[in-house]
Amino acid sequence: MGIIVQKFGGSSVANVERLELVTEHILKEVEKGNKVVVVVSAQGKTTDRLIAEEAEITKNPNRREHDVLVSVGEQITIAKLAMLLTEKKHKAISLTGWQIPIITNSEFSNSRIRYIHNKTIEEYLDAGNIVIVAGFQGVDEIGNITTFGRGGSDTTAVALAASLNAERCDIFTDVDGVYTSDPRIVPTVEKLKSVSYDEMLEMSSMGAKVLHNRCVEIGKKYNVPIYVKSTFERDSIGTLVDDKNLEDLVINGVTKDDYISRITIAGLDNKIGKTCELFQILSKNLINVDVIAQSFGEHINRDIAFTVKMNDLQKTLEVLEENKDLLGAREILHSENLAKVSIIGVGIANKPGVAASMFEALYENNINMHMISTSEIKISVLVNSKDADLAVKAIHKKFFGK
Numbered sequence: 001m002g003i004i005v006q007k008f009g010g011s012s013v014a015n016v017e018r019l020e021l022v023t024e025h026i027l028k029e030v031e032k033g034n035k036v037v038v039v040v041s042a043q044g045k046t047t048d049r050l051i052a053e054e055a056e057i058t059k060n061p062n063r064r065e066h067d068v069l070v071s072v073g074e075q076i077t078i079a080k081l082a083m084l085l086t087e088k089k090h091k092a093i094s095l096t097g098w099q100i101p102i103i104t105n106s107e108f109s110n111s112r113i114r115y116i117h118n119k120t121i122e123e124y125l126d127a128g129n130i131v132i133v134a135g136f137q138g139v140d141e142i143g144n145i146t147t148f149g150r151g152g153s154d155t156t157a158v159a160l161a162a163s164l165n166a167e168r169c170d171i172f173t174d175v176d177g178v179y180t181s182d183p184r185i186v187p188t189v190e191k192l193k194s195v196s197y198d199e200m201l202e203m204s205s206m207g208a209k210v211l212h213n214r215c216v217e218i219g220k221k222y223n224v225p226i227y228v229k230s231t232f233e234r235d236s237i238g239t240l241v242d243d244k245n246l247e248d249l250v251i252n253g254v255t256k257d258d259y260i261s262r263i264t265i266a267g268l269d270n271k272i273g274k275t276c277e278l279f280q281i282l283s284k285n286l287i288n289v290d291v292i293a294q295s296f297g298e299h300i301n302r303d304i305a306f307t308v309k310m311n312d313l314q315k316t317l318e319v320l321e322e323n324k325d326l327l328g329a330r331e332i333l334h335s336e337n338l339a340k341v342s343i344i345g346v347g348i349a350n351k352p353g354v355a356a357s358m359f360e361a362l363y364e365n366n367i368n369m370h371m372i373s374t375s376e377i378k379i380s381v382l383v384n385s386k387d388a389d390l391a392v393k394a395i396h397k398k399f400f401g402k
């Protein structure tokens with residue numbers, strides 16, 4: 001029998017009753033003779049609470065200390081779950097990211113995994129333990145605790161599955177699979193039996209937080225079958241994310257990514273290299289840019305607009321103001337409270353009419369689009385945040401009939 005990695009998210013481990021349910025899923029695999037590695041998140045809203053407590057002290061926390069603080073929640077869960085299994089007379093051991101260790105780079109709050117030492121986990125598994133690992137954390141080469149970004153426990157789970165050569169990775173959560181849209185927004189969603197890595201990657205990157213997008217990247221790279229299942233159902237089949245035939249699919253989902261702002265640089269110098277310079281400056285300041293649009297008027301100058309996450313807005317504006325003269329920009333404008341709504345599906349690029357249908361759904365509901373971007377397998381539009389849920393519902397209805 002092989003190794004199975006199971007991951008349980010915040011709501012699945014929120015209290016002792018739920019941890020009891022979690023032990024049932026674990027023991028089911030143990031009884032089949034599998035070696036089980038369990039990754040858990042912080043209980044319920046613990047991470048949000050830690051961040052709120054931090055805000056009582058500072059609005060601009062030291063990034064290293066921020067990671068030390070937010071990594072604590074997971075440590076509580078691993079100890080509790082190990083104790084509960086021990087109470088049930090099973091051998092279990094808890095491990096933090098640095099005890100394994102999971103070695104990362106030093107980008108606090110958004111660190112990336114360099115490698116995982118399998119030895120510690122393998123020895124505990126061979127000695128008959130259920131190994132319980134704290135999600136979303138690692139340690140850099142000089143011993144600093146780092147975290148992977150919100151929702152990063154999924155990435156811990158799939159990375160461990162890849163590194164340990166596990167048979168599969170089961171992501172247990174509060175929904176029983178991946179749906180055509182967020183079931184909390186669109187009540188008429190349909191569950192997908194399976195979805196390809198590429199489509200899932202687009203859905204996650206576009207805001208479907210059911211899976212952390214980096215876990216899908218790792219799954220694709222190392223060919224780890226990922227099942228998304230419900231903690232609250234005994235025999236949830238869930239959705240399989242793997243490499244299936246991409247040709248058969250058309251539209252697979254509608255997603256929403258909130259808290260976006262748009263920045264417009266009006267009258268940028270129309271010289272070769274200015275656009276490059278602009279994005280180099282942003283990249284140097286670790287600002288992630290998403291949708292980009294450029295317009296050419298008859299004038300010598302041009303306008304460039306792009307989106308950033310709301311929490312990067314202030315920093316972006318400061319950086320741009322500092323470099324305004326260098327870029328030869330006339331004016332820097334911004335709008336806040338926008339959301340990106342996207343449709344995902346292989347073959348969108350080759351299907352005439354998909355964009356028209358999407359825009360029609362928005363028009364019929366009087367929703368204004370601020371920006372549009374397309375790729376091989378997605379079309380995204382920027383709308384006001386207050387219209388975003390209506391936009392998701394309207395587009396879902398257009399493509400899925402409900």
Ligand code: ADP
Binds near residue numbers: 009151177179210
């Ligand atoms: P966990 O705490 O288990 O990691 P998350 O809250 O991160 O769970 O992710 C699960 C949530 O993702 C669901 O409750 C659901 O509201 C949301 N979600 C967004 N888009 C989708 C989708 N396309 N399919 C399923 N769930 C989705």
Ligand code: ASP
Binds near residue numbers: 047
């Ligand atoms: N506890 C972290 C968060 O709330 C990581 C996770 O749950 O995946 O973002």
Ligand code: MG
Binds near residue numbers: 151154209210211212
């Ligand atoms: Mg999650």
